[in-house]
Amino acid sequence: MAALRVVVVAGSRRNLLNLSKTLHVSRANMSFSSLPPGKKVALSALGVLSAGGAGLALMLHQSVKASDLELHPPSYPWSHGGMMSSLDHASVRRGYQVYKQVCSACHSMEYLAFRNLVGVSHTEAEVKVLAEEIEVVDGPDDTGEMFTRPGKLSDYFPKPYPNSEAARVANNGALPPDLSYIVNARHGGEDYVFSLLMGYCEPPGGVAMREGLYYNPYFPGQAIGMAPPIYNEVLEFDDGTPATMSQVAKDVCTFLRWAAEPEHDQRKRMGLKLLMGTAILLPLVYYMKRHRWSVLKSRKMAYRPPK
Template sequence: MFARSCMRTSRAFSPVNIAKRAASTSSGASAEASAARLNVAAAASTAVAVGSVAWYYHLYGPTAQASAPAEEGLHSADYPWVHQQFLKTFDHQALRRGFQVYREVCAACHSLSRVPYRTLVGSILTVDEAKALAEENEYDSEPNDQGLIEKRPGKLADYLPDPYPNEEAARFANAGALPPDLSLIVKARHGGCNYIFSLLTGYPEEPPAGAQVGEGLNFNPYFPGTGIAMGRVLFDGLVEYEDETPASTSQMAKDVVEFLNWAAEPEMDDRKKMGFKVLALTSVLFAMSVWVKRYKWAWLKSRKLVYDPPKNLGGH
């Protein structure tokens, strides 16, 4: 076999092959020119793509967020929310205070229709407190033998009641404006916690000079269009906290924002705990897989290849 390969090599350098390569020199030159043009085009397109990404990064920063009406208003500051850190959980005392602010201030207009009483147990209220709170409201029971629907006290499986019986009643009570449901408001608004906190604390004493506010609206620079139907609702000392925390406007806004963040994702603490367990387990499994791979492939990685030519070519 080695002799045959040598003979093929000798034929490759024959005058015939040299003549053929000489005849195809012109076609090879055109092929090289075409390949060069393709390389230049690829390099140019790559440069344009990288330049576009760099320019977009320069204009809008590292976070690419979808366009939203909230961008028309003043952008809220980025506050250091502790519960958003990877190894931090909700401040459950703050959640309890925030739920109190919601009940005494926000619940008069805004619903929390996706939150049942049972989710409050263990995070905000005790079992007895949640049951007592549910029994303060009445809910429709199953039809009886005569087909009549009677009222019954609430239970843990029921959801927090709406302040209005229907949308029309809500609009009539708020001069045509519909107060949004707050169950997922943190996820539904551009900016999340930062936007809601800035909105609640962003009402000035008087609109700035030159600001045009529609009839029946209130000026708030963080709201799209700066005209919002909801007036300022948080004032110093409005709520008396059970733990005697000073109820300033910013403190109440901070507490209710944390509560609304919990309402939007009550599973956050469990999700972080499970994520930490997954990372720890996968790290161990990855280390074991690397060790097994090195053990199984050691014979292949450590082998030595030696070329042993034939001693006698047999006259070929």
């Protein structure tokens, strides 16, 4: 019986070897030419629809992004644009002077208080003097009456108009936007604001401007209700800087960048500290990882069959 079992096992092994030699695995041919006509038509239609949809989305994006006559603001080399560059606080001080003497006649900054200027562009004593120049309606007092008082550090910048309706009436229906976050609210940031202030020009041939509107290629629609606000020598800076048109626009844009991001310098300072701390800790963490995992990484696993 043992000899018969050996012969049967040997014969079955020989048959399996012969069978493996005769079997050939067919490779799947997934080329486009081998597909049925119906699938070819469906794939072709899907490709055409995908390409058409992508092209339509790109065209819509370009049409919404800007019209043919609207210019995109160029990128200017701002002194605070670098990763480790801080704001020019002398420029912030001059920019506040521009806002106070020029822009505040129409535009408000209702989210900025006088105390925010302390330690940034002015000393505390200087800011107190600036705040006391305005009259603030406060109250009621002990008799129930409202009264006026000089401004304090905690007061916010005064508004030029009591409400939006009065602002529209005074500006031919146009509502001057609040400038507290205007740099972050406009595509292009300070580049857009600078280009808008410097971009007033005569309309091209064939373009007629309605009365009370001014041509500016950087403004959406190219017709803006704000008259050119700045020009050469529109004011005199306290520090003696020549008040050219470009200098005035640059300083007020720097001031608006600070107003939109008062934490600008602190954010970059903390980011630099984080990078320095990471550069120190990362090699230590990598060494600890190699040290802790060295036992597992250097293990040799050997299979020992049971005897």
